[in-house]
Amino acid sequence: MAGPYNGLRIVDTTGLAGAYATRLFAGLGAEVIRLEPPDGSPLRRLGPFAHNVEPPENSLWWSYLAMGTRSVVIDPQDTDALMQILAEADVVFEDQLPEKSLVPQDEISPTTIRTKILPFGLAGPKRNWSSSNLVAWAASGILYTTGFTNRPPVAPAAPMQLAYHASAASALVGTLLALRSRRITGVAQDVEISMQEVALSIAPETGVPMFMDDRVHRERSGNRRDLGRPFGLYPCKDGFVSIIVLMPRHWAAMAQWVSETTGNESITEEVFVDNAVRVEAKDLIDDWVEELTTQGTRLELFEEGQRRGIPITPVNTIDALVDNPHLEAADFWTTTQLQDATEVTIPGAPFRSSSPWWSMAPAPRLGEHTHIYLN
Amino acid sequence: MTNTENDLPLNGVRVFELGIAIASPFCGKLMAHFGADVLKIESRMSPDVVRILGSAWLKDRDDLAPISSDTSPYVSEMNASKRSIGLELKTKEGKAAALQLLAECDVFLANFGARALTELGLDYDSVAAVNPDIVYVQLPGFGSDETMPYYPFVAWGPNQAPLVGMDDFTGHADDPPAGIATIAPPDYMSALHAAIATITGLEQRDITGEGVHIDISQFETTLALLGPFVMDYDLTGTVYSRIGNRSMWGAPQGVYPCAGNERWIAISATEAEDWTALRTLLGSAIDLDFDNPSTRLTDQDRLDEQIAAWTSSFEVEDLAYRLQSAGIAAHVVSTNEDLLHDTHVTSRNWYQVAASSRLGRDVFSGCAVKLSATPGRWTAAGPSMGEHTREVLSDVVGLSEEEINNLISAGGAFEQLEPDMVATRPWNDWIHLLVPGTEDARDL
Numbered sequence: 025m026a027g028p029y030n031g032l033r034i035v036d037t038t039g040l041a042g043a044y045a046t047r048l049f050a051g052l053g054a055e056v057i058r059l060e061p062p063d064g065s066p067l068r069r070l071g072p073f074a075h076n077v078e079p080p081e082n083s084l085w086w087s088y089l090a091m092g093t094r095s096v097v098i099d100p101q102d103t104d105a106l107m108q109i110l111a112e113a114d115v116v117f118e119d120q121l122p123e124k125s126l127v128p129q130d131e132i133s134p135t136t137i138r139t140k141i142l143p144f145g146l147a148g149p150k151r152n153w154s155s156s157n158l159v160a161w162a163a164s165g166i167l168y169t170t171g172f173t174n175r176p177p178v179a180p181a182a183p184m185q186l187a188y189h190a191s192a193a194s195a196l197v198g199t200l201l202a203l204r205s206r207r208i209t210g211v212a213q214d215v216e217i218s219m220q221e222v223a224l225s226i227a228p229e230t231g232v233p234m235f236m237d238d239r240v241h242r243e244r245s246g247n248r249r250d251l252g253r254p255f256g257l258y259p260c261k262d263g264f265v266s267i268i269v270l271m272p273r274h275w276a277a278m279a280q281w282v283s284e285t286t287g288n289e290s291i292t293e294e295v296f297v298d299n300a301v302r303v304e305a306k307d308l309i310d311d312w313v314e315e316l317t318t319q320g321t322r323l324e325l326f327e328e329g330q331r332r333g334i335p336i337t338p339v340n341t342i343d344a345l346v347d348n349p350h351l352e353a354a355d356f357w358t359t360t361q362l363q364d365a366t367e368v369t370i371p372g373a374p375f376r377s378s379s380p381w382w383s384m385a386p387a388p389r390l391g392e393h394t395h396i397y398l399n
Numbered sequence: 400m401t402n403t404e405n406d407l408p409l410n411g412v413r414v415f416e417l418g419i420a421i422a423s424p425f426c427g428k429l430m431a432h433f434g435a436d437v438l439k440i441e442s443r444m445s446p447d448v449v450r451i452l453g454s455a456w457l458k459d460r461d462d463l464a465p466i467s468s469d470t471s472p473y474v475s476e477m478n479a480s481k482r483s484i485g486l487e488l489k490t491k492e493g494k495a496a497a498l499q500l501l502a503e504c505d506v507f508l509a510n511f512g513a514r515a516l517t518e519l520g521l522d523y524d525s526v527a528a529v530n531p532d533i534v535y536v537q538l539p540g541f542g543s544d545e546t547m548p549y550y551p552f553v554a555w556g557p558n559q560a561p562l563v564g565m566d567d568f569t570g571h572a573d574d575p576p577a578g579i580a581t582i583a584p585p586d587y588m589s590a591l592h593a594a595i596a597t598i599t600g601l602e603q604r605d606i607t608g609e610g611v612h613i614d615i616s617q618f619e620t621t622l623a624l625l626g627p628f629v630m631d632y633d634l635t636g637t638v639y640s641r642i643g644n645r646s647m648w649g650a651p652q653g654v655y656p657c658a659g660n661e662r663w664i665a666i667s668a669t670e671a672e673d674w675t676a677l678r679t680l681l682g683s684a685i686d687l688d689f690d691n692p693s694t695r696l697t698d699q700d701r702l703d704e705q706i707a708a709w710t711s712s713f714e715v716e717d718l719a720y721r722l723q724s725a726g727i728a729a730h731v732v733s734t735n736e737d738l739l740h741d742t743h744v745t746s747r748n749w750y751q752v753a754a755s756s757r758l759g760r761d762v763f764s765g766c767a768v769k770l771s772a773t774p775g776r777w778t779a780a781g782p783s784m785g786e787h788t789r790e791v792l793s794d795v796v797g798l799s800e801e802e803i804n805n806l807i808s809a810g811g812a813f814e815q816l817e818p819d820m821v822a823t824r825p826w827n828d829w830i831h832l833l834v835p836g837t838e839d840a841r842d843l
Contacts, residue, residue, distance in 0.1 A: 028602035044624070052599060070648055072631040072639075084634075088626030143728075145769075150743040154667075154728035158644055158652060162665035162730040165738050167654070170569065171577045176654045177663060177732055179644050180579040181565040189624050190584070193591040198768040200598040201433055205408040205773050207602075213772035221749055221767040224738075226587045232750060232833060233472040233762055235735040236826045238455035242735045247566070247578030255557075257566065257578050264576060266561035330552040337554050337562040339576055342632045342639055345564055345622065350549040354542060356619050357629075369633040374592050374623035376542070378612040379603060 027053030027381040032203070033112055035059060036093070037126050038119035039066040040185060041141040041219070043089035044192035045199070046117060050092030051373065051382050057109065057397065058093045059126070061100055064390050065090070074362050080390050081363040088370060090387035091360055096398065097391035100126055105398050107131065115139060115199055121151065137202045137212045141195050145218030155219050160187035164223035165230030165242070172246040191222045253302035253309040254278065257339055258317040264339035265317055265325045272297060277332045278313075286315045323349075361386045407434025407773050412601060413795070414438060415497075415504040416481070417521070420448045420556060421583060422538045422617065423510035424477035425590035426597070430506075431480035432766045432775040438504070438791060439481045440497065441784055443813055444489060449473040450784060456825050465817045466757055466783075470824075474781035475763035479753060484792070485785030485813035488519050492811025497521070498529050499796045505604075506534045506597055510589075510617075513539035514551055523612045532610035534600035538589050542616035549618070559585040563621040564628075571643040585621040592620050650695040651677075654732055655707045657715035663732035664715050666706070666722060676725040684709040739833075750833045755780040756815075759823050762830050785815045 032054045036046040050056040058065060063080070070085035081087075098105050110116060110127065115137045122129045132138065140146065143155030144163075161167040161179040171178040180186065198215035206212050228234060230242050247264075248256030254267040269278050279292045291312050296302050302309050317325060322338035329336035338344065346369065351357060358372045373382040412435040418424040424439070424447075431437040441447060446468065454470035457463055463470075484500075487493040501507065507526050509516060516522050516537065523535050523543075540559070541549035554562055560579050561567070570577030593615055600611040622629075628639040646652040649669025657664050668677045671692065678685065685705050688694050695702055710718060715731050722729035731737060738744065748765060755761040761780035792798045792812065806812045 028599060028606055048595060052595075070627075072627060072635075072637070072647075074630075074634060084627040084630045088630060144743060145747055148743045148746045150723075153723045153730075154726065155730075156646075156652070156667035156669075156728045158646075158654075158665050158667050159728045159730045162654070162663075162732045163741075165733050165735050166582050167665065168663070168732045168734050169581045170579055172570075172574065175571060175574060175577075176644075176656070178570055178577055178641075178654070179665075180582065180584060181560075181568040182644060183568050183628070183639060183642060183647060184565065184624050186565075186584055186588075186624070190588060190591065193588065193595065194767050197429065197591060197594045197598070198770055200595060200602075201408040201768070201773075202770055204598060204602060205406070205770070207605075208408070209406060211772060213770055216769040216771070217767060218747070218769075220744070221747070221765075224744070224749065225764060225767040226584055227582050228473070228476050228764060229581050230735045230738065231476075231764055232735070232739050233476055233764065235739065236762070236824075237472045240455075242581070244577075247576060249557075249581075257561065257576060259575075264561070264566075266558050266566065266578075268556075268558050330549070333553075335553060335555065335558050337558045339561040339566050340564050341567045342564060342625065342628050345625070346629060346632055350541065350547060351619070351622075354544065354547050354616070354619070356622070366634070368630045370626050370630060371623045372619065374620045375596050375613055375615040377596065377600075377614075379600075379609070381599065 027379070029054040031055075032114045033057065034115045034117070035109060035113040036117045038117050038141060040070075040188045041119040042117040042139070042192050042195060043067060044189040045196040046093060047089050047091060048193070048196055048374070051384050053381060053383070056093040057096050057393070058090060058388070059109065060095055060097050060390060062097055068390070074364075074366070076366065077362050077364050087360065087362055087387045092384045093388060094393035094396075095388035095391055096394045098398075103128070109397055110136070114203070117141070117195070121146070135206070135212045137199060137206065137215065139195050139199045139215040139217075141191050141217045141219070143218070144220050146216050157182065157185045157187045160219040160223045163220045164227045166223065166227040169230055169242045169244050171244045173244060177244055187219055187223050190226060191217050191219045194222050248310070250303050250306065252299050253306050254313045258310075258313055260317045260320055260322055260325055262321045263341065265322055265329075266337045266339055267313065267329070268335045270299060274334055275299070275302070277334050281329065281332055281334065282312055282316045285319065286312070288312055288315065360384070363389060407776065409433045409435035412436070412506060413504045414506040414508055415501055416440060417509035417511050418447065419510055421477060421586035422589045423508050423593065425587060426593040427481060427508055428477055428479055429590075429594050429766060429768065430597070432777065433770075433773070434776070435506070437481040438500070439478055439483045439782065440486050440488070441483055442487055443485065444487055446784070449477060463820070463822055466820050466822060469757040469781070469783045470822070472763070475755070475761045476781070478781040479751070479763050480776070480778045481782055482787035482791060483782035483784055485788045487811055487813070488521070490809070490811045492806050492809045494520060496792065496796065496806055496811055500791070501526055501533070502529045503795050504530065504533065505601065506536065508536050508593065508597065510538040512553060513537065513543040513545070517545075527610065527612070532604055532608060534597060534604055534611055534613070536593050536597050536600065536613045536615065538593055538615045538617055540616070541618050543614045554617070556583040556586060559583060559617060559621070562618065564625060568641050570641045572641060576641065585617055588624065589615055589617045589620050645699060650699050651702050651706055653703050653706070655703070655710040657710055657713050657718060659715070662715040664710055664718055665730050665732055667728040673727050676727050680721065680725055681706070681709055745833055745835060748835065751777050752830055752834045753777040753780045755783075756786055757783045757821060759821065759827065760830065761824070762833060783815050785813050788812055788814045
């Protein structure tokens, strides 16, 4: 293991806000120390849990996000111990405003990079506001546009905690840039992430520049959109598939497929080549497409549709992903070890590199490395 | 502290970007902001989708049709501060010029399909042959290994989220999946991982002199966010799915109606101290047995009904301030109109304005990564298509004027169409309302 971040010491004082960043950092070879209070990181209280493992080692969130890191338990009142750990840190991750942070703001070494992931940033009228994954999406404009018209709006992929992970990934980008800058100039600096801005950056569709352009109020429209037809989710034997047809060649292939499979002769008529006509006749088109999709499974429709050059994907569930033939052939899934030595499946490296950067040890026990850093 | 462009962390790094839509362009924009010279390679034969979108206010302006490709707001949103070079890679001449240009670049960044790159002769081996220590980063939908089953498959934008499990996780528990076709988080997550991989590759190259090939299968990258659910499935067979806006870890959390039509508030009060604070505000609107935390978890329907009855009498903005003043995470479920008036966002200079050769100036979203000592730069808004072809071929590749003329007349390269044709966006005069302190920027 010889990545360019070998030998760097990272101290993580965050919970969910920074965990994905320091997980990646550890995977790329940095020495990541997670500071935990005596009763453990808040991540350790997040279910689902492994039933055969005792708390505080049983959280699957902890077991996944803390992989490759080291656990040092520290009494928040013990400033000497804290300073001992921080003294040799190249980077400190924080998720609290300076006045509330565990980290003494004035005593940190000027060569230490400080990465702060905050709900609404360091400054501005809402600097003191609290957040969550849900609240960050609410503040981005995207929550309002997601869901069915007759139901309350919903956050995108809420259980995945995307707003936190995207903030963490953005924080890591900033941190790596700051490290590069420090290597060249010798000067350290602060990295600031506002979770609201991260969510906004993922949501230009509801952003102000787009709105100024078309002045259209964005509304939710369920799982189909009137940009084209077929466009969105269609039911099948074991769930749903997603079909996005805009381009003429995609429609030609789609109409051909429906016609061949269901005997529908009308769908290949010239008039439907015009996307605007298909949107106008959307109920009819949707019925015809559903006559095809309800005959197959997600995987059958995906593989056959793709073979025909149609932009179609399965609406995958966790079980379908774990059993997916491509991911299996690509040897994507790997395993980690829980504290009772159970091997459990986890996603592999998020990217593949011709240099051997990536490696991940199991998550540490509470305080497993305290004795190494504090004597 | 000094703060000139020469100090930016990616100063001196030149990027050859073959980007479409979001995944690669979003990464390139980030790199350009922090000092890289990002060269967006463009084609008229198969243009980037942002060149096809155009702008809503130009729909009926046939006189401005030649500049339509420069007018989608996404041009600046995804490509601010880049230079645009028109090269037709499917021509022999254009391909040769691209290889000459690649020899002068530090990073190759592309989200073309893996097969498309190979067909262009720009797969890793071909590029490394002219530039052995290049940092080569590609973001194909399903990886670049041609022996893998989905290698030739195509997934983009709205189709990617369902593929990686996001649509199944979106919606209320008893509803069909709601779908998230309005945004494409996998594109952005791939872009952020691409930035992480690229900077890591540059560090390795600077320290050891060795280049690197990084393959970001967009399918795999986003799955890295599913860890705990995959583990639970492996251990217990549980298939996690959508749960509306609720939290897996506490209650209440949800989106509740407020006074008026389609006004909603998001509230997260999952910790014990949140409940204490919320209880005080709710007063008699809530049953006493909810003081028991396990009742809050087991009877969420009744809990949410009572909270919704309470929130529906409030004006949403007012309620958000009341809740946050009590320390409870809450926010208006902002519409796009609300964002226009979000003074927190504008006070932080989230929207940026920069010069545009076609539009005079243009506004776009800033960068969510903020560095205190090297805060980045915006040299320009999104480039006009082919705007920098001549200067890059001359200054970077070292072609003579005659060689460039020959390349263009052979169809291997192209320049900006109608360079003298300019237009101003209808909202140009009030951009300053979005960007504090830019009143003086009107003549930019």
